[in-house]
Amino acid sequence: MGSGIACHFANIGVQVLLLDIVPRELTEKEQARGMSLEDAAVRNRLVNESLQKALKSKPSPIYHPDFANRIETGNLEDDISRVSEADWIIEVVVERLDIKKKVFENLDKHRREGTLITSNTSGIPIRFMSEGRSEDFRSHFCGTHFFNPARYLKLFEVIPGPDTKEDVIDFLKNYGEQFLGKTSVVAQDTPAFIGNRIGIFSIMSLFHMVKEMGMTVEEVDKLTGPVIGRPKSATFRTVDVVGLDTLVHVAEGIHENCPDDERHELFALPDYIRKMADNGWYGSKSGQGFYKKVKKDDGSSEILSLDLDTLDYRDRKRAKFDTLEETKTIDNVIDRFPVLIGGKDKAGEFYRKSLGALFAYVSYRIPEITDALYKIDDAMKAGFGWEHGPFQIWDAVGLDKGLELAVAAGQQAAPWVEEMQAAGHTSFYEIRDGATYYYDIDAGEYRKVPGQDAYIILDNIRESKAVFKNKGVVVQDLGDGILNVEFRSKMNTIGAEVLAGLNKAVDLAEKDYDGLVVGNQAANFSVGANIGMIFMLAVEQEYDELAMSVKYFQDTMMRMRYSSIPVIAAPHGMCLGGGCELSLHADKVVAAAETYIGLVEFGVGVIPGGGGSKEMALRAADTFKKNDVELNVLREYFLTIGMAKVSTSAYEAFDTGILQKGKDVVVVNKERQIATAKAYARLLADRGYTRPIERTDVKVLGKQALGMFLVGTDSMEAGNYISEHDKKIANKLAWVMAGGDLSEASYVSEQYLLDLEREAFLSLCTERKTLERIQHMLKKGKPLRN
Structure with missing residues (x-):
């Protein structure tokens, strides 16, 4: 956990000193090398191993491999005095109060006055940790709980x-949001704080309920996953990933201390x-939990599920419910809840019981764990990946209905709700004037959720600020x-519809707006x-219509590029093809840090046909420098497409040439992205x-580049690295990026490259193997x- 936190501070450009304990004995390898406990490499072994393990983990804790250079390692004996250089000290040691207090006593001797010092504890009361420390230490000390x-x-x-x-609380809250990209929530000093208190309740409630209702692990995971806006890992698979031992530790802590x-x-x-805990069936870390991966006789793997009655592993069973079928046409998750609680099958009963219990429970946690209901919703969305928090879901089903569900589940909501x-x-x-207001229990009235001035929440303005809409887009006045x-x-x-909406948006912006x-x-x-549309046209051999559709895409991209107003793209999450x-x-x-962006068309048997192939050829040409080996430069851009490279963060996209240094920017807090783009x-x-001038000066290398690419694809096929169809796609891309078989390097227009791109794309759509892909x-x- 300490290495993960260190990596995230390095992600945002902070210099980090990561310290760990000194080993008490040598490993066999160190003994064989004649090393001693006084060797620096030995003394820093634990910290270095921990950091390297974190950096090699998937998914990576670091935005870009180079960012790891911002982390310096050391140990708590030789380097403890260096904490005097730090502005913020974060303690992430084992969850034992005696050990934490010993660490804090040592740190108090070396930290300078005014240095922030926080604990990443998830269960030990904060008030106990600072006992006996200096006044300056106590005034700058609190808990800062990162989730893993x-x-x-x-x-x-x-x-x-x-x-x-x-002012320490205000600083940490603001720093977390603005720089660390977090949802900062101030919690009371109660066991498990906010996120784990509600999250563990929700899981423990399900643990008891599944036995009462005779449900399987597959059924519960089907009902508690994406259909209600929760992660794909749902409940039992999430516990396997996190570790049953971790959940048991927190649950027992709540049971003992509440x-x-x-x-x-x-x-x-x-x-x-x-x-399960006694058997050591903790999940992924122990090789088995609610699910178990086993090897079959033929060498392939399969996943078995735990039978909760017999505790034996069995083949997985498909879970299907009529109630879920009724929600398939409801794209907006929050609109599904009234349908789900109305189900006549086991799923409907499950949702009524689980939501009724949840509604009652969260109502009693105010003011015990926090002073405002929106903080509970924020914590569950940010810490557990819920798309909507408990009070938002309650609003979706209706206040009266939520109270009914609580009573039906054998519970009663807190008096303040009635x-x-x-x-x-x-x-x-x-929602008022584009801002979210929450019900303030003490005041008995609605108050604006703080911090919204830095955000633009599209949900809040979609209807009131819409200037155009069709089935594919909504255009809003920001x-x-x-x-x-x-x-x-x-x-x-x-x-x-989306392309029509983009063109309409540009028209509106050029006429009456500035950007x-x-x-x-x-x-x-x-x-x-929409590859479904491409597939349908190709199968029906409607090639003229397909050609028009591809050209429409290209023309729309060029319309954006050469409009008279600035156009800002704000990608996040998956941004593909x-x-x-x-x-x-x-x-x-203006990309969110968590942007996974790439040209992945090779995966469906085509090349980028909406200007992507043209654009990478253009960017390669703009990168050519005097005395460059231009073929090598072009090859790198070619491989970005040919290998379907997708960045694992926005920062990696600068390496592939998809984002451009000095021009494009990254924001760590996705909530601020639209406001920053605006x-x-x-x-x-x-x-x-000023409207840019259309390019007619794109340098292409012709036969020289084409020959290099064709030789390369021949070699790749001969070595069985690519299939025959892979080679065909790569050769089509080579034709476009080389500018065709021009006899020498030449300067061409963007439209020339677009025409080559469109022709290559369409020809690939006539291939049976492309349609199969x-x-x-x-x-x-x-x-x-x-």
């Missing part, structure tokens, strides 16, 4: 101690969980002369073009933005190698 993995989970709980200064909790008995471990109802308030949240075009298609795929942002706040920016091509043609990209659009407009992707969601 620190890079990916956004919750950052700030837990003040009894003497923590208010005797007055009205659901105290729920945190006692059911018999089958206790047996008082709110009696006062005529029917929801926990309201204010200050800037429009935003938000994709609303399934998985934000780019089809005819345009292309951004949304869905899970992913765009997974690419056509979504990447759109970003390539923006005046500036600010850049406004800045470019204020600087006197597209069909496989549509059916299986993964590429086919044929």
